Amino acid sequence: MKDAFGIPQSLLVLGGSSEIALAVARRLVARRTRTVWLAGRPSPALEAGAEGLRALGAEVRTVPFDALETATHEEVLGKVFAEGDVDMVLLAFGVLGDQRRAEREPASAVHTAQVNYTGAVSAGLVCGAAMRRQGHGSIVVLSSVAGERARRSNFVYGSTKAGLDAFAQGLGDALHGHGVHVMAVRPGFVRTRMTEGLSPAPMAVGPEAVAEAVEEGLRRRAATVWVPARMRWAMAVLRHLPRAVFRRLPV
Amino acid sequence: MCVSRMKDGYIFSFMSSTTDAPAPVPVSGWGRTAPTAARLTSPRSPDAVLRAVAEAAGPGGRRGVIARGLGRSYGDAAQNAGGTVVDMTGLDRIRSVDAENGVVVCQAGVSLHRLMQALLPLGWFVPVTPGTRHVTVGGAICADVHGKNHHADGSFARHVRSFELLTADGTVRTVTPDGTPDLFRATAGGMGLTGIVLEATVELRPVRTSMMTVDTERATDLDDLMARMAAGDHLYPYSVAWIDLLARGARTGRAVLTRGHHAEPDALPRRLRRTPLDFRPGTLPAAPRLVPDGLLRPSTVGLFNELWYRRAPRARYGELQRIPAFFHPLDGLPHWNRIYGPSGFVQYQFVVGHGQETALRRIVEWIGRHGCPAFLAVLKRFGPGDPGWLSFPMPGWTLALDLPATLPGLPGLLDGLDELVAAADGRVYLAKDSRLRPELLGRMYPRLEDFRRLRREIDPRGVFTSDLARRLSL
Numbered sequence: 001m002k003d004a005f006g007i008p009q010s011l012l013v014l015g016g017s018s019e020i021a022l023a024v025a026r027r028l029v030a031r032r033t034r035t036v037w038l039a040g041r042p043s044p045a046l047e048a049g050a051e052g053l054r055a056l057g058a059e060v061r062t063v064p065f066d067a068l069e070t071a072t073h074e075e076v077l078g079k080v081f082a083e084g085d086v087d088m089v090l091l092a093f094g095v096l097g098d099q100r101r102a103e104r105e106p107a108s109a110v111h112t113a114q115v116n117y118t119g120a121v122s123a124g125l126v127c128g129a130a131m132r133r134q135g136h137g138s139i140v141v142l143s144s145v146a147g148e149r150a151r152r153s154n155f156v157y158g159s160t161k162a163g164l165d166a167f168a169q170g171l172g173d174a175l176h177g178h179g180v181h182v183m184a185v186r187p188g189f190v191r192t193r194m195t196e197g198l199s200p201a202p203m204a205v206g207p208e209a210v211a212e213a214v215e216e217g218l219r220r221r222a223a224t225v226w227v228p229a230r231m232r233w234a235m236a237v238l239r240h241l242p243r244a245v246f247r248r249l250p251v
Numbered sequence: 252m253c254v255s256r257m258k259d260g261y262i263f264s265f266m267s268s269t270t271d272a273p274a275p276v277p278v279s280g281w282g283r284t285a286p287t288a289a290r291l292t293s294p295r296s297p298d299a300v301l302r303a304v305a306e307a308a309g310p311g312g313r314r315g316v317i318a319r320g321l322g323r324s325y326g327d328a329a330q331n332a333g334g335t336v337v338d339m340t341g342l343d344r345i346r347s348v349d350a351e352n353g354v355v356v357c358q359a360g361v362s363l364h365r366l367m368q369a370l371l372p373l374g375w376f377v378p379v380t381p382g383t384r385h386v387t388v389g390g391a392i393c394a395d396v397h398g399k400n401h402h403a404d405g406s407f408a409r410h411v412r413s414f415e416l417l418t419a420d421g422t423v424r425t426v427t428p429d430g431t432p433d434l435f436r437a438t439a440g441g442m443g444l445t446g447i448v449l450e451a452t453v454e455l456r457p458v459r460t461s462m463m464t465v466d467t468e469r470a471t472d473l474d475d476l477m478a479r480m481a482a483g484d485h486l487y488p489y490s491v492a493w494i495d496l497l498a499r500g501a502r503t504g505r506a507v508l509t510r511g512h513h514a515e516p517d518a519l520p521r522r523l524r525r526t527p528l529d530f531r532p533g534t535l536p537a538a539p540r541l542v543p544d545g546l547l548r549p550s551t552v553g554l555f556n557e558l559w560y561r562r563a564p565r566a567r568y569g570e571l572q573r574i575p576a577f578f579h580p581l582d583g584l585p586h587w588n589r590i591y592g593p594s595g596f597v598q599y600q601f602v603v604g605h606g607q608e609t610a611l612r613r614i615v616e617w618i619g620r621h622g623c624p625a626f627l628a629v630l631k632r633f634g635p636g637d638p639g640w641l642s643f644p645m646p647g648w649t650l651a652l653d654l655p656a657t658l659p660g661l662p663g664l665l666d667g668l669d670e671l672v673a674a675a676d677g678r679v680y681l682a683k684d685s686r687l688r689p690e691l692l693g694r695m696y697p698r699l700e701d702f703r704r705l706r707r708e709i710d711p712r713g714v715f716t717s718d719l720a721r722r723l724s725l
Contacts, residue, residue, distance in 0.1 A: 001722035004284035004326065004597050004685035005662045009722065031662060032688065085332075085721070135275060135314070135333030136287035136718070177277055179288030179332055220544070220594050220657055 001087060003032055006138060006181070006218030008087030010035040012080055014065060014123050015093025017045035019192040020142060022052065023207035024090055024214050029058045031215070037080050039065035040093070067093045067119025068111075073126045081130040088138045088218075089127045091120055094160075096194050102156045109156045116160035121167055128171055128180065136179040140214060141168040143184045145226070148235045151251055172223055183217050185210065186235075187227040201251065203228055278336055281588050282325040283595030284656050284685050287332035287718055291319075295341040297358075297415075297423075297449045304447065305421055307335045308714040315716035318447045320387030321362060324394060325598040326685030327718035328442050334716065337447065339389055345369055346450065353455035354412070359389030359448040364532075364582075367574070371530040375455040376513070378410035382629075384579050389448040394682035395440035395642040399489040399578065402634035404456075406644055408439035409637060414451040419710035423449060428638065436698075437705045440639030442681055444706060444715050444725055458513040460527040463489070463577040465511035466568045469560070473504025473615055477608060477648070480508065480632045488512050489577070490632065495556040496618045496625045496652060497549060504615050506630065507563040514571060532575040537585035544592035544657050552624035559626075581627070591655050597685055599665055600651035602633060602644065603677035610675035611648050614668055618652070621664050628652040640698035643680040651683070662686065681719065689723045699725075 002008050009032055013021045016038030025036055036058045040046045050060040065076050080086060097112035124139065131137035146154055147161030165184050172182030187210050189201035210227050217225035226232040238246065279286035294300045307316035314334030321340060322329055329336065342360035349355070350373045355366065363377050364384040370376065377384075381396040390396075391407045392414060404410070413427040416438060424446075428435045438445045466487070470476035476492055484490045487510035494506040516527050523529075581587050588596070603610050618625065629651050636645040643649075654661060669691055672679060678695035679687055693699050703725070706713075719725065 001287075001327065001332070001718050002285055003722065004282065004595070004656055006285065007662070009689075132288075133333060135289055135331075136285075177288065178275060179277055179286060219662075 001085070001136065002138065002218075006221060007032040007215070008138065009033060010037075010085060010087045011090065012037040012039060012077075012086045012088070012127070013090045013092060014039050015067070015091070016040035016062065016065075017043055017049055018092040018094075018142075019194075020187070020190060020207045020210050021090050021092035022049045023211040024092075024140075025049075025053055025058075026056060027208075027211040027215055028088075029053055029056045034058060035084075036060045037063055037086070039063040039076070039080070041066055067115045067123065070119060070122035073122045077123065077126045077130065081134070085134050086127075086131070086137060088140060089131070091124060091127075091139065091141045093119065094142065097157050099154050099156055112156055113160050116157070117163045117167075120164050124167060124171055128175055128182075131180045132175060132178045138181045138183065138218060139168075139171065139175075140183050140185060140218075141165075143168060143186045145186050145188045145231055145235055148186065149239050149246065152247060153251070169223070181221050183214075183222055183225060185214060185217065185225045185227065186231070187213075188231045190227075203231055203234065275333070278319070278330045279595070280324050280326045280329065280685065281322060282597055282656070282685055283588060283591070283593075284597065285327055285330075285718070287327070287330050289331045289334055289336040291336050291338055293338040293341050297342065297417075300337060300339075300342070300417060300447055300449065301421065301423075303335060303337050304417060304419075304714065308419060308421070308712070315714050317715060317717040318359075318389060318393075318443045320360065320390035321385050323383055323386050323390070325683045327722060328394070328682060329390075330718040331716060332718055332721075339387060339447070342449065348373065348375075350375070353457055354452060355455060356450065356452045357388055358450050359414075360387050362387055363391065367530055370455060371458070371461050371528050374457055374459065374528060376458045378454055378456050379404060379407040380578050382579060383582050384575075385582060388451050388453065392439055392448055392451060393441055393443045395637055395639045395644075396682070397633070397644050399491045399631065401644055402484050402490065402632055403488045405634060406439075406637040406639070406642055408435075408639055408642065410454045411439070412452040412454060414438075415449040416446045417449055418446040419712065419714040433705055434709070436638050436640050437702055438639075439637070440642035440681075441702065442641065442719060442725070443717065444720055445709065446715060458528075459516050460514045460519055460523075461530045461574055462514040462519060462523065462527070463511045463572045463574060464514040464518055465509055465570045465572045465577060467564055467570065468508045468566045469563055470504075470506040470508055472502060473506075473612060476504060476506045476508060476630065480630075484510070484632050486510075492630045493559070494615075494628045494630045494650070495560050496615065496623055496628045497553045497556050498560075499619045503619055504612075505560060507560060509577070511572070511577060518569070518571065520571075530574065532573075532579075532582065534582070535584050538587050538589040540589060542589050542592050544594050544655070546590060546592060547624050547626070547655050549622045549624045552626045555626050591653075592657075594655070594657045596653050596655050597661070597665070598651060598653050598683040599668065600643075600649060600680040600683045601668070601672045601677050602647050602649040602680075603672060603675040604645060604647035607647065607675040607677065610671055610677070611650065614650070614671055617664070617668065617671075621660065623652070623654055623658065623664070625652040625654055640702045641681060641696055643678065643682070645678070647677070651680075681723075684719070684723075687723065692723050
């Protein structure tokens, strides 16, 4: 069960090799989390993530999970929920994609969309239904400020996150009153492997900052969390800029 | 293709309920943290409770059942995510009152408020009342509540002659301290996990008026306070201190100590002597529904505490107070828990034994240094411990404080306090708890294993369970 501060005792991470997800998991394990399921495509990074959490004292199990294989989600995730209550699901898988390549090869854009959006919709609904049955839980969805307003330089990724963010909001409303809390996390630029080689945007943060914001959001049972918090106000301005101005911004 | 299949399967199931069982509703404790959804049933008779438990124990009820009274436990004791919560307040009959010997037989859903209304005119008072009279008799037994008279009279369960307990196998057993000692000790303070108390026989305290004679003293710091309590508590049946946890330095632990006893008729002014047993508690309008987080912060609470301390007389003896003002000041503001905002609050209550005053002092200093905006902090000196295996009181000092759940650094601070409490062989109160680290529970409650063993015996399938039980592996 989660405690008064929303900290879970059991955690299921979808996208278990994500650096942000592992930073969140480390932080939660340091508080109360004892059982962690790392779901992801089998890889050395997934096993290394599991080892890291075990070293902190958690009981960690890895589960083969592929966001693209939506037909398997019900079975794979159903097995995890059958083992006992899952207090929190962290939906963390996602790819950045390459915008230029996407414009040349639409198939690569479809891949980004299927991982970031379609896969998340499928896994989110499966987990939502399971949590509704157990009557409690938190679903934390890693969205992005990129979904707030699509940028010329990155609109394929941005549009998948826009869809994901809207999905998370709707899921939260569908589960409202059923004891399940859905929280969309909207980080700005996070310095990870995914963004390696890119020049950091303003207000860039590390994965630890996202973890801290997640913990705080759980405590407040927030529906939306911005990382850093002041990103909320920056985006409020950017969202209202006239199109012609926004298009010319070097963002 | 996949997605559309999902849609059929899931969106539909989100929107509709497939059985005639009541739809789940969110349930939380008085602190309003960590709400979870459960099917809430409100039986009006013991038979209906039996049916609700049988259903939860049957094939359709995978997630068990827990009884709930008036929901004054601060944490998750009366919640049961995905399962059934039995609202016991419909079982509200007082069966009989023995006005000669002071014994009441009543159903478990009767509140102490109701008992006071019925019994005070007959010259009887409840044996023990916590800081609110809006608790049920069943809840008072299962949390084994204590009051300002603990040092003299012990906890609530000490005054319970017997009760009827519905257990997981569907039988109703009569439980007494001598006839069935194990079941009695497991149930008193057992947080409803041994079964559902249906009815209880409780011994009462005779009173001649409904007024209290109260002595108030200010204590300049924690040592002064403890010295006054140790020296004088035995002269009073009721004693408690409000403590200013924001005061620091030389004033750390400054407090207002109030002690009293039930007033004798000749202490009453002439106009009250005609109706000495009158009991008509008044209330303010309820606290508004929408209060933002962050109203209670060190600045506002510090100001309140300063005024509260200065308002109290340095010493005043023989003041007459009504029962609600003396015992239940917060009951005057219905839904006062809303003032902490939507994120709710945490109540932290611990006890450390006599001889562990250093630990208490350290904890009070820590809380002060952290700048905790605690304005409802009380210190009480407990008497001998109580029979329940999970009963909270033990001889020593208990401190209770309320803190907003969003207070920065609070989870870590409270984890640190737990360690200090456990190291001092103390414990925290399960009726208040919403965040204890489960590993510490066994150190705090040495009879925990006995409790678990008995639960396995009488309820092997775990029909009775709660969020608290899941969180702490009770």
